[in-house]
Amino acid sequence: MPFETIAKHGDHEEIVFCNNPEVGLKAIIAIHNTALGPALGGTRMWNYATEEEAFVDVLRLSKGMTYKAAAAGLNLGGGKAVIIGDPKTQKTEALFRAFGAFVNSLHGMYITAEDVGTTVKDMEYIFMETPYVTGIPKAFGGSGDPSPYTAHGTLMGIKAAAKRKLGADSLEGLRVTVQGLGNVGSNLVDYLVAEKAIVTIADIDKEKVNHLTNKYDIQSLDPESIITAETDILAPCALGAVINDKTISNLKCKAIAGGANNQLAESRHASALKELGILYAPDYVVNSGGLMNVFVELEGYSSERAIDKTTQVYDNLMQVFDIAEKEDCTTEEAANRLAEYRIKNIGGIRQHHQGRMSRPFSTLKEMVDRQK
Numbered sequence: 001m002p003f004e005t006i007a008k009h010g011d012h013e014e015i016v017f018c019n020n021p022e023v024g025l026k027a028i029i030a031i032h033n034t035a036l037g038p039a040l041g042g043t044r045m046w047n048y049a050t051e052e053e054a055f056v057d058v059l060r061l062s063k064g065m066t067y068k069a070a071a072a073g074l075n076l077g078g079g080k081a082v083i084i085g086d087p088k089t090q091k092t093e094a095l096f097r098a099f100g101a102f103v104n105s106l107h108g109m110y111i112t113a114e115d116v117g118t119t120v121k122d123m124e125y126i127f128m129e130t131p132y133v134t135g136i137p138k139a140f141g142g143s144g145d146p147s148p149y150t151a152h153g154t155l156m157g158i159k160a161a162a163k164r165k166l167g168a169d170s171l172e173g174l175r176v177t178v179q180g181l182g183n184v185g186s187n188l189v190d191y192l193v194a195e196k197a198i199v200t201i202a203d204i205d206k207e208k209v210n211h212l213t214n215k216y217d218i219q220s221l222d223p224e225s226i227i228t229a230e231t232d233i234l235a236p237c238a239l240g241a242v243i244n245d246k247t248i249s250n251l252k253c254k255a256i257a258g259g260a261n262n263q264l265a266e267s268r269h270a271s272a273l274k275e276l277g278i279l280y281a282p283d284y285v286v287n288s289g290g291l292m293n294v295f296v297e298l299e300g301y302s303s304e305r306a307i308d309k310t311t312q313v314y315d316n317l318m319q320v321f322d323i324a325e326k327e328d329c330t331t332e333e334a335a336n337r338l339a340e341y342r343i344k345n346i347g348g349i350r351q352h353h354q355g356r357m358s359r360p361f362s363t364l365k366e367m368v369d370r371q372k
């Protein structure tokens, strides 16, 4: 059964089942690919209905991390972990420390971080058992909240889309609509206003809308109509699946570039966007700024360097657009191909010359040094 599921959902290098009944820990760590570097990805805690559901989720999410890191140009592989349990009622210090001990047993092949259902506090417990954790508080040398960096990367994604689709070197006077004014969206609006874009916003939370319309001379729309509003660039920064059978034929944007995960309800919507002549900047390339920020934490954190690193999103997207044009495929396929080319070409060099992962790392610094 597990092998059939793995074959269906990926070609994973290593999967670790973590059981510690004394503390109620049931978790799975999936290492999808380490060709470019150690597998990095968050730990999700979720009340999965079945173990099979948790297994499929961790396989899918870890594979996604491989592609995200590779397309971002980082020397990182893809991994993810899931803890089966209710994050509201089943969290204990012992559970996270036991999980941290499992992470530590992988000697840096897998590096964890916060994800849905886990918090900085949980990462602190994991950090007591292993150095292979990121997103720890700034006081411990961590990078803190990744959202401003995700937002800055998203700004770069919007600039790349504006350049490719509209030939624009600046966002001044371009219409940009932002759906979702949470951690990513609100920071993005600050950047867009500074760039003199004509910004329109929406959120289901009226307070967040009012805060920004009071702060800046910008317009708002209701959350339903913003996706299909007439605009140059649509930036979804709230939910997934906003490009779907209902919305796609009503879109009046020229390009889509936003921070939300999984914006396309299904892959076929990428082909539909191509046919409509709407340029789609693949979400996982646009929102890779948060992962870049974490990568900088591994090297010894500096906020300036993290912001600088996120400017790379612009060039990454230009490469994606070039591949899509040359190979006449959707931009989503092009992003996957960019990731696969990098894993094949660069991964091969690293393996050949460095004896990848042949010796375990004893500190994070040693691991990063060996990546150089």
Ligand code: NAD
Pocket (backbone or CB within 6 Å): 146, 147, 148, 150, 179, 180, 181, 182, 183, 184, 185, 202, 203, 204, 205, 208, 223, 224, 237, 238, 239, 240, 259, 260, 261, 287, 288, 290
């Ligand atoms: P958040 O929860 O802080 O913000 C989401 C916002 O969307 C909230 O203000 C919410 O009220 C609003 N919203 C929900 N439904 C809406 C609707 N129907 N219409 C309009 N607004 C609606 O989340 P976030 O951290 O800002 O993340 C936003 C998106 O970006 C998510 O898809 C997330 O997975 C993705 N993402 C975030 C990061 C990061 O660094 N935070 C990194 C990568 C990807």
